Amino acid sequence: MYVAVKGGERAIEASHRLLEAERRGDPAVPELSTRQVSEQLPRAVDRVMAEGSLYDRELAALAIRQAAGDLVEAIFLLRAYRTTLPRLGNSEPVDTARMLVRRRISATFKDVPGGQILGPTPDYTHRLLDFRLADVSATDPAQRDDTVQRDRLPPREEPMPRVMDLLGREGLVEEETTAADEGQPPADITREPLRFPAGRDARLQVLARGDEGFLLALGYASQRGFSNTHPFAGEIRYGVVAVSIVPEELGFAIDIGEIELTEVQMVNQFAGSDTAPPQFTRGYGLVFGHQERKAMSMALVDRSLRGRELGEAADSPTEDEEFVLYHSDNVEASGFVQHLKLPHYVDFQSELELLRRLRSEFDPPSAQAAE
Amino acid sequence: MPGPGGALDLRPGFGDPVADSQSVFRAVLAAMSEPGTVRTVAVEMDAPAPLHPATAAVCLALMDFETPVWLDAAACTGAVRTWLRFHCGCPLVADPAAARFAVAADPVTLPRLDCFSVGSEAYPDEGATLVLQVGSLDGGMPVTLSGPGIPGEHGFGPEDVTRDFWLQRRAFEDLFPQGLDLVFTSGVGLAALPRSTLGRW
Amino acid sequence: MTRVSTAARDGGYTFAYLDEQTKRMVRRAILKAVAIPGYQVPFASREMPLPFGWGTGGIQVTASIIGRDDTLKVIDQGADDTVNAVSIRAFFARTAGVPTTTRTQDATIIQTRHRIPETPLRAGQILVYQVPIPEPLRWLEPREAETRRMHALQEYGVMHVRLYEDIARYGHIATSYDYPVRVNGRYLMRPSPIPKFDNPKMDRSPALQLFGAGREKRIYAVPPHTGVRSLDFDDHPFEVQKWDQACALCGSTASFLDEIVTDNQGGRMFVCSDTDHCETRVRAGHVESAAGGRDPGGP
Numbered sequence: 001m002y003v004a005v006k007g008g009e010r011a012i013e014a015s016h017r018l019l020e021a022e023r024r025g026d027p028a029v030p031e032l033s034t035r036q037v038s039e040q041l042p043r044a045v046d047r048v049m050a051e052g053s054l055y056d057r058e059l060a061a062l063a064i065r066q067a068a069g070d071l072v073e074a075i076f077l078l079r080a081y082r083t084t085l086p087r088l089g090n091s092e093p094v095d096t097a098r099m100l101v102r103r104r105i106s107a108t109f110k111d112v113p114g115g116q117i118l119g120p121t122p123d124y125t126h127r128l129l130d131f132r133l134a135d136v137s138a139t140d141p142a143q144r145d146d147t148v149q150r151d152r153l154p155p156r157e158e159p160m161p162r163v164m165d166l167l168g169r170e171g172l173v174e175e176e177t178t179a180a181d182e183g184q185p186p187a188d189i190t191r192e193p194l195r196f197p198a199g200r201d202a203r204l205q206v207l208a209r210g211d212e213g214f215l216l217a218l219g220y221a222s223q224r225g226f227s228n229t230h231p232f233a234g235e236i237r238y239g240v241v242a243v244s245i246v247p248e249e250l251g252f253a254i255d256i257g258e259i260e261l262t263e264v265q266m267v268n269q270f271a272g273s274d275t276a277p278p279q280f281t282r283g284y285g286l287v288f289g290h291q292e293r294k295a296m297s298m299a300l301v302d303r304s305l306r307g308r309e310l311g312e313a314a315d316s317p318t319e320d321e322e323f324v325l326y327h328s329d330n331v332e333a334s335g336f337v338q339h340l341k342l343p344h345y346v347d348f349q350s351e352l353e354l355l356r357r358l359r360s361e362f363d364p365p366s367a368q369a370a371e
Numbered sequence: 372m373p374g375p376g377g378a379l380d381l382r383p384g385f386g387d388p389v390a391d392s393q394s395v396f397r398a399v400l401a402a403m404s405e406p407g408t409v410r411t412v413a414v415e416m417d418a419p420a421p422l423h424p425a426t427a428a429v430c431l432a433l434m435d436f437e438t439p440v441w442l443d444a445a446a447c448t449g450a451v452r453t454w455l456r457f458h459c460g461c462p463l464v465a466d467p468a469a470a471r472f473a474v475a476a477d478p479v480t481l482p483r484l485d486c487f488s489v490g491s492e493a494y495p496d497e498g499a500t501l502v503l504q505v506g507s508l509d510g511g512m513p514v515t516l517s518g519p520g521i522p523g524e525h526g527f528g529p530e531d532v533t534r535d536f537w538l539q540r541r542a543f544e545d546l547f548p549q550g551l552d553l554v555f556t557s558g559v560g561l562a563a564l565p566r567s568t569l570g571r572w
Numbered sequence: 573m574t575r576v577s578t579a580a581r582d583g584g585y586t587f588a589y590l591d592e593q594t595k596r597m598v599r600r601a602i603l604k605a606v607a608i609p610g611y612q613v614p615f616a617s618r619e620m621p622l623p624f625g626w627g628t629g630g631i632q633v634t635a636s637i638i639g640r641d642d643t644l645k646v647i648d649q650g651a652d653d654t655v656n657a658v659s660i661r662a663f664f665a666r667t668a669g670v671p672t673t674t675r676t677q678d679a680t681i682i683q684t685r686h687r688i689p690e691t692p693l694r695a696g697q698i699l700v701y702q703v704p705i706p707e708p709l710r711w712l713e714p715r716e717a718e719t720r721r722m723h724a725l726q727e728y729g730v731m732h733v734r735l736y737e738d739i740a741r742y743g744h745i746a747t748s749y750d751y752p753v754r755v756n757g758r759y760l761m762r763p764s765p766i767p768k769f770d771n772p773k774m775d776r777s778p779a780l781q782l783f784g785a786g787r788e789k790r791i792y793a794v795p796p797h798t799g800v801r802s803l804d805f806d807d808h809p810f811e812v813q814k815w816d817q818a819c820a821l822c823g824s825t826a827s828f829l830d831e832i833v834t835d836n837q838g839g840r841m842f843v844c845s846d847t848d849h850c851e852t853r854v855r856a857g858h859v860e861s862a863a864g865g866r867d868p869g870g871p
Contacts, residue, residue: 335624
């Protein structure tokens, strides 16, 4: 006789044990420490912090270990943890003009005040596998000269003006107004669900923690004619900025720490309209850590999403606010795609019943013709 | 005696914030689900005058920094303002149209209902919730309620609610889904009238 | 088997996981949802430790309403023992320490995915639905800005047209689950992917019905004693699925049946989807039908 399937609880427990064994791998191999991950996989940590919406290198590294290197899963872990944190206050806006830069380049001018600073970048490496890394002893700092340590010196001390501000002085690039300039508090997508049309503040927040792969694909599509924004990389900078808050009892700002950011300002053509002369427009990208691919993609998509406001045709998916904003969060997307693994047999049974009925009622055209 | 509005005048909030908030919310939810039925707030409350325990409990359970609150003249005492600011952190607004919640300790003098936000066509949920503190949840002008949450009809007649108020509310029924949701409080009792409820007399 | 099991709460988390500010925000949304039956209230859904699409909306609703006096039942596909139901029940046992049960009549809160229990609900119970896509017009119009306008103006003709196209093509409506309903004569509402078999149970139920869509950040509700009408036409009235078989375990002929494939030759049998309903009937002495309910296979 058939007995209804039981034992979901035991199955889950067994599955968790198998998962942990898979994560740990061969126990004969020493386990990675969280510190090793945060120090030696910094780009993975950056991505998890950015899309996880939580700046904490150690927690992000822990999440990466726990997720066995699955970064989208690590992002999810960090987001779920974020839900449990109380909000103690809001920081002042960070000032990227005061960023202590490690890297800063402009593709629009040969030289700029402060100079082009290549900094750490894989851009001009040859992508050849470095087999020396395979031998850990060869890369052990103890075995190498002290240039590694010297190269990790803090960034340049003096702040550097932004390239876009130079164009702004000539009126060649649009002025930017923020919600704060208009006396409005900025949107907060973690406290208010999106509404459409969304403001640029809400859009940028969604993009800042949007999936890197999705934004990369959209940004790429915008370069290939799905939206046409003629972008130039006005400035890309990466470095450290101070975060400050104004405690109610003090009434003035105090620094509470510093974070690494990558900022991208794209300069885009704009033909002008009935009410505005031709002028450059901007696309903006800002991401935790050192993530130029993500920040550039974000800037491209930001500019595409401004199509309607700038009176452009705006008929590509990259210019469609609902399409982009509703589908860029990988925690939402991953959950919903993978929920198809959950049982759906009640719905399927309903469809099965319907399909059998439709098929039994079906009168094939050949049968009709034969009559 | 501590001075008016002074720190020592601050009445306590919930004794057990997690459990008390939940229990008061469930009372409001049950009241809103079955309009006109009376529920009891089963938590200890040392409310600042002139708020009744149920009024104060509803404030603590539902209001915070995300909800601008409007107080009528009777409720707008120093003790109430200090208490709300301290325990709920809610912004207090003078313009009723800007309020998500309105608390009236003397509903007889309530301004016209169209002073309050009824939400928009696309977002009717932005319509305000009015907490109306009355002398008693019965003994006033009897009104027959019908609509969602009510099997058939239900009689309801809180004190201190004028015929003019009921007339204004009846006119609001045509605005549905825009509208105002009402919570009547008295002592430790409360009853609710969501905008979906029809009132006749 | 004990009727109600209790578990010790994990003190490392706040009661029911959500912080108090989040609960207040969800509670305010629930109250507005009850006040405007069938209308989708936007809420600032949080990331939960379970994935979006796996019941985060229902979980946030349950976490915001549940108290120490509640007894929770969680079902998926009608069953208490499906892995996701087990997982969600364990989540609340751990974070809220509330008693849990598999018995429909013993529960004060029932969180469900894809079914309404066969046992009629009573006044005071709350049924919490997990909702993947809350917008009934979504397949007809992908844009939120546009569907909001259609709801405001009650522009629901497109849904009738869609259903009527089925009739023109197949002779009857070919929607078998997530079948659209009209709440209290006003809002068009998606009942979540329950089979249309369950739709009549929503109408004038004495229980409060709450719907949570976490990923889509919407909450909606049907208050008790509220009319819920499945869309239909005068000449094509709404009807629910029927089976030729009875449940192979309890012999029920009035419940929604799951089809179980029993061998490689396509043999199959039908059993109740609602495991509590089925077990209760078996305990009460109902036995499988004489033929064992077995169907030797399709034609």
